[in-house]
Amino acid sequence: MSxxxxxxxxxxxxxxxxMLPAGALLLFFLTYPLGLGVWLGFTDAKIGRIxxxxxxxxxxxxxxxxxxxxxVYNTFLYTLVASVIKFALGLWLALLLNxxxxxxxxxxxxxxxxxxxxxxxxxxxxxxxxxxxxxxISWVLVKMGVMDHYINFLGEPNLARMSTIIANIxxxxxFVAICLLAGLQTIPPSMYEAAxxxxxxxxxxxxxxxxxxxxxxxxxxxxxxxLFTFTDFQLIWVLTRGGPINATHxxxxxxxxxxxxxxxxxxxxxxxxxxxxFLLVAILFxxxxxxxxxxxxxxxxx
Amino acid sequence: MASAEPREGMSYLDTxxxxxxxxxxxxxxxxxxxxxxxxxxxxxxxxxNAELLSTSGNPFWLVEPTLxxxxxxxxxxxxxxxxxxxxxxSVTATFVSLAASVFAAYAIERLRFKGSRQIGLAIFLAYxxxxxxxxxxxxxxxxxxxxxDTRWALILTxxxxxxxxxxxxxxxxxxxxxxxxxxxxxxxGATRWQILTKIxxxxxxxxxxxxGIFAFTLSWNEFLxxxxxxxxxxxxxxxxxxxxxxxxxxxxxxxxLMAGAxxxxxxxxxxxxxxxxxxxxxxxxxxKE
Numbered sequence: 003m004s005x006x007x008x009x010x011x012x013x014x015x016x017x018x019x020x021m022l023p024a025g026a027l028l029l030f031f032l033t034y035p036l037g038l039g040v041w042l043g044f045t046d047a048k049i050g051r052i053x054x055x056x057x058x059x060x061x062x063x064x065x066x067x068x069x070x071x072x073x074v075y076n077t078f079l080y081t082l083v084a085s086v087i088k089f090a091l092g093l094w095l096a097l098l099l100n101x102x103x104x105x106x107x108x109x110x111x112x113x114x115x116x117x118x119x120x121x122x123x124x125x126x127x128x129x130x131x132x133x134x135x136x137x138x139i140s141w142v143l144v145k146m147g148v149m150d151h152y153i154n155f156l157g158e159p160n161l162a163r164m165s166t167i168i169a170n171i172x173x174x175x176x177f178v179a180i181c182l183l184a185g186l187q188t189i190p191p192s193m194y195e196a197a198x199x200x201x202x203x204x205x206x207x208x209x210x211x212x213x214x215x216x217x218x219x220x221x222x223x224x225x226x227x228x229l230f231t232f233t234d235f236q237l238i239w240v241l242t243r244g245g246p247i248n249a250t251h252x253x254x255x256x257x258x259x260x261x262x263x264x265x266x267x268x269x270x271x272x273x274x275x276x277x278x279x280f281l282l283v284a285i286l287f288x289x290x291x292x293x294x295x296x297x298x299x300x301x302x303x304x
Numbered sequence: 305m306a307s308a309e310p311r312e313g314m315s316y317l318d319t320x321x322x323x324x325x326x327x328x329x330x331x332x333x334x335x336x337x338x339x340x341x342x343x344x345x346x347x348x349x350x351x352x353n354a355e356l357l358s359t360s361g362n363p364f365w366l367v368e369p370t371l372x373x374x375x376x377x378x379x380x381x382x383x384x385x386x387x388x389x390x391x392x393x394s395v396t397a398t399f400v401s402l403a404a405s406v407f408a409a410y411a412i413e414r415l416r417f418k419g420s421r422q423i424g425l426a427i428f429l430a431y432x433x434x435x436x437x438x439x440x441x442x443x444x445x446x447x448x449x450x451x452x453d454t455r456w457a458l459i460l461t462x463x464x465x466x467x468x469x470x471x472x473x474x475x476x477x478x479x480x481x482x483x484x485x486x487x488x489x490x491x492x493g494a495t496r497w498q499i500l501t502k503i504x505x506x507x508x509x510x511x512x513x514x515x516g517i518f519a520f521t522l523s524w525n526e527f528l529x530x531x532x533x534x535x536x537x538x539x540x541x542x543x544x545x546x547x548x549x550x551x552x553x554x555x556x557x558x559x560x561l562m563a564g565a566x567x568x569x570x571x572x573x574x575x576x577x578x579x580x581x582x583x584x585x586x587x588x589x590x591x592k593e
Contacts, residue, residue: 016496017417024408024467027400032430032464035441042441091334098331109335111580116338118576118583120525122543123565127341130348130558136356138344141363176338177587184588233434236527240547254436261440262532274437285432 040278042271049265060272070273073244073251079163080252081232084170088227089220091171092178097212099179100186110180117176125240128169132156132241156242159249166241166250170231178223185219186212221287229284233277253277349373349563356558373559374567382537383564386545390568393455393541394523397462401519402512404463405470410500412471413478414486424475431468435528438464443532457533458541462523469522470515473586477511478504514586517579521572542568 043060047053064070099110116124131138132155140152155165189212197207235254238244244251244259251259253273261270348356350369377383411417412424442461443452451457481504489499505512530541537549546564550557576583 013415014417017411017415017420020407020411020415021417021423022407023404024471027404027460027463028430028467031442031445031461032433032438035438035445036433038441038444039437042444047444094330095334098327098334101327103327103331107580109331110584111577112335113338114580114583115342115573115576118521118572119342119569120527120543120572122525122527122547123568124341124345126546126561126565127345130562131341131344133556133558136558138363172338172341180584181588184584229432229434233436235436236543239527239531254434257436257440258528258532262443267440267444271440274440277437281432281434281437285429 039271040275042268043275044272045268047267047271049262049267053268056268060269061276063269064272064276069248069251070256072248073253073256073273074276076163076250077232077252077254080167080170080234081228084167084174084231085224085228087167087171088174088178088231089224091175092223093182093220095175095179096182096186099183110183114176114180116173117180121173121236122240124173125169125237128165128172128237129156129241132165157246159246162242162246162250166238169237169241170234173237174227174231178227181223182216182219185216189215221290225284225287229281232280232284345562345566345569348558349566351559353559373557373563376557376560377563377567381549381560382540382545383542383567385538386540386542387567389455389539390524390541390543391571393458393462394520396459397466397523398516398519400459401463401466401470402516405467405474405515406500406505406512408467409471409474409478410504413475414504415496427468427471427475431465431472433464435465435526439528439532442529446533452533453535453539455539458526458530461529461533462526466519466522470519473515473518474508474511477508481507510582510585513579514582517575517582518586520575521583524572 042053044055044057045053046056046059095113099106099113103109130136134152134154134157137152137155139155140149143149144152154161156162193211193215194207197211202210233254234252235258238250238252238255239258242250244255248256253276257270257273259270260266260273264270347364347366350366350371350373352368352370352372355367408427412420412427442464446452446457446461451460485503485507486499489503494502525543526541527543530544531548534540534544537545540548542564546561546568550561550564
């Protein structure tokens, strides 16, 4: 055996070599920009000009900036409402799909389509559905005599918020449903049989068998869902670009708007950095969700 | 029907009307809402402009299907070029990420080098870092190294979300391969490289397919990086091109927009229809592990 090959038999050396391509790419394009982004938030960098360190000036400005405060409010509203409804509808759809239904696998496959298709492209379909002059929803409502005028879905603040949230829910429900369905299928039928022999009603079975067995996967799925809703950019950018009068700006869209078309890289980076604490909370939540799972499967807690 | 019968959990005892009310009707409503935008996309893209803008008649149906919008899309815009760019970027980024992820996942899961557990956790955390907080510094870096407005800018940055995802997924697959197989091979004198290529990879093919098609879909759908790093029309990807170039001022060419959205969705939809099981395994696998 040559010296070189013995050297590669050492698992630490070999491990390092195997980690090298992924590690290098991630360090250079993920870890470094993460740090650079935080640093940029403390500078007055503009497009085409390396910034100077200005301390927390960007943040001081943002705290007094009504548009930024509105975007924080919007982000929380958007995340909270969309996540709660996505969870409720997703769980419902998962329970329906778990029943004995005809064309089961076909229905399941079709349900996931909104999640698979590029968000930007399906958002264009929603843009057309929400159009102020040709909206199909308005057309149906007017024909049915419910309304006498066309709804300006994306033109009024609260209506625009609702419309974007609905589009987000439409895209997110399949993801939640299919993941929860996978969780439902791991629950052994014998548990339901035992429960029903003990006289548990369907509601009691749901409360005392389904929910506890499903809770670890719910924690993880909802963390993902909350995370991606909180940092959403595509839907808003296509549907409203943050308008009308900044009513639908999320932190991500505002950050883009200020940094790229606006040129204020430092300020945009500060807005993006302001999202990190909230993301950390979500990630910690997910981490403990994973731990619970290990414990539930009979593994060790730590 | 609220009798004392223990029909819970035994749905075959449900009566038909009750089943319609609790299962089929809600399911049909779900399906209608989830699929309507696609139907609407298809119908709109085949309608003539006159038909699109008329308020009389039934808008749900096509009276005179026309291919005008598709003709305009393919002959009057850079759409074919955007398609080509998206294909190149997605395929390259997927292969680069998959290759890097196979080695990383194998090292973390099977070589168990010092600190592999921490690195595994770091990979999971990396997956949770969204593009929304990375695009500004990345834009700056891309500009400084002179890759701005090139496909390379996308090929090199897409792995930031593809590698964590693929690695995490493949770790789960590698974990399910019995250790004994590798031990036997080691005793027979196989090298680590031989074990990886002759034993582990053939057994992990379903995982590789899942990770590959999912990575391809994620790259195909990516929007923020492509919007930020690309400015020339001929370098754009489909999602960015459709949004930025098919909308001219206040005149919306709805037919062409819908045709562009439809054609841009087809590749992933077709691939999805062939690999549904792998998709679901990829998605739920990444969440379940």
